[in-house]
Amino acid sequence: MRENDIVTLIKLKKEYAEKNLYLNAHGVIIKILTDDKLLVIFFNDKMVGDYAVVEVCRTDVKKCDEKLPLDLVKEIKQSKKFNLDKVEQKKEFKRVPFNECDVVELLVEKEEYAKYGVHKGAVGYIAIDYASGDTVLVDFSDIDTDSDFYTDCISVKIEDLKKMK
């Protein structure tokens, strides 16, 4: 295995699970530490944009056939944003507090939701099983006072929602 190879986690040890990693999580090798240890940046499929930099054993991951495009690899190496010291600070995945089809209530009144007719107290369902950044897709479909069905599936910030029992 080499730097910039794409790998999959095939053994879920306790130390990885504590960082919210999961079996078959995908990542990219950013540094070969020793003959046995690799530094891998894993990407969270359950929250697009989230990542965790984790030290793993070679035997705990499997190399994938797919490869990163060469021009992207060059860009990563030249990028000031990809500062290894800064990136290494984040060592675990964030956890999405909702699952698909969970019933949730909107806790706030905001223009970005009100323009779709969704107001504080509205009840909806989590429409998809992953988050994009800090937002999830929520289905606020309902029947209005004229008995007409309306549907509105909108992105809502996770912090603006509360799971209902």
Add this chain to the structure above:
Amino acid sequence: MSVFDGLIRVDEAGNIYYNQWIEWDHLMVPNKPELLRNIMRNILAFFGHCKSCTSLDGCYLLDDNRPKQPLHENCDCEKLEISFSQVSKKLLPNAQ
């Protein structure tokens, strides 16, 4: 389903228009394989690329019924004109 569905549309005055289909394309996001697509979306999100744009990549849309480009400043999206036969192959892969 008519053979013309998706190919043409008729307005209220009876005028016929050919639908122009486009594929939404974001820089460096492949359509396949799914694994590489997900990894690229995550890497690009890490570099600050818009997640809405990368999620639209690969979608087939009607040119007159799609989000306006650019979606935001420094947007890396463009539209690729495609034929209806490409669209129908995706919709009806088993059709002759």
